[in-house]
Amino acid sequence: xxxxxxxxxxxxxxxxxxxxxxxxxxxxxxxxxxxxxxxxxxxxxxxxxxxxxxxxxxxxxxxxxxxxxxxxxxxxxxxxxxxxxxxxxxxxxxxxxxxxxxxxxxxxxxxxxxxxxxxxxxxxxxxxxxxxxxxxxxxxxxxxxxxx
Amino acid sequence: xxxxxxxxxxxxxxxxxxxxxxxxxxxxxxxxxxxxxxxxxxxxxxxxxxxxxxxxxxxxxxxxxxxxxxxxxxxxxxxxxxxxxxxxxxxx
Numbered sequence: 300x301x302x303x304x305x306x307x308x309x310x311x312x313x314x315x316x317x318x319x320x321x322x323x324x325x326x327x328x329x330x331x332x333x334x335x336x337x338x339x340x341x342x343x344x345x346x347x348x349x350x351x352x353x354x355x356x357x358x359x360x361x362x363x364x365x366x367x368x369x370x371x372x373x374x375x376x377x378x379x380x381x382x383x384x385x386x387x388x389x390x391x392x393x394x395x396x397x398x399x400x401x402x403x404x405x406x407x408x409x410x411x412x413x414x415x416x417x418x419x420x421x422x423x424x425x426x427x428x429x430x431x432x433x434x435x436x437x438x439x440x441x442x443x444x445x446x447x
Numbered sequence: 448x449x450x451x452x453x454x455x456x457x458x459x460x461x462x463x464x465x466x467x468x469x470x471x472x473x474x475x476x477x478x479x480x481x482x483x484x485x486x487x488x489x490x491x492x493x494x495x496x497x498x499x500x501x502x503x504x505x506x507x508x509x510x511x512x513x514x515x516x517x518x519x520x521x522x523x524x525x526x527x528x529x530x531x532x533x534x535x536x537x538x539x
Contacts, residue, residue, distance in 0.1 A: 349460030415462035
């Protein structure tokens with residue numbers, strides 16, 4: 300059952316205020332995913348205190364890293380159900396978990412952080428891992444082959 | 448900021464691997480645990496000698512991307528549990 304919008308609002312804004320575009324409908328997800336060129340991060344946001352409480356500030360810190368994705372978006376699990384399901388359809392062979400983080404390069408999924416890799420870690424650790432992934436997958440121009 | 452449940456086990460909400468003295472190995476989100484039982488939500492189970500991936504491959508894949516929540520809720524008697532560890536601690 301979705302949480303009250305008033306409770307969730309600051310959790311949404313914690314990402315949108317860092318430039319992350321919220322995708323609220325399947326159509327918005329489709330439009331965002333249709334843009335294949337360049338690099339992108341898609342966050343599956345969550346109310347979960349065990350992981351999302353460090354994921355969001357970690358993502359904010361990572362997005363301030365020198366190397367960062369061209370585009371950033373989020374869907375909210377348990378809140379925007381259809382948009383979240385549509386987003387997960389783009390990495391359908393990965394079990395759903397939230398929060399989780401997907402990195403794309405030219406439309407291809409190149410890195411995924413499931414919930415259990417966030418649980419129990421602080422924001423700095425989440426940011427450090429993401430920044431390392433940005434360096435690894437996004438540092439070279441997106442027109443070049445991705446780093447292994 | 449997030450939601451917390453202070454009346455639960457410290458492992459509440461954490462994805463764990465539960466080793467048992469039997470053929471079953473469970474991976475799921477810990478809902479609660481005490482001296483009587485471990486309760487997992489959205490869990491998957493690997494049974495030794497069953498068709499499907501080997502135990503090591505099951506764990507490797509779980510550590511990499513998580514598990515499909517095939518069991519909505521599973522209660523494992525503490526008497527059968529030999530070890531509970533965080534999935535996130537496993538090397539990918």
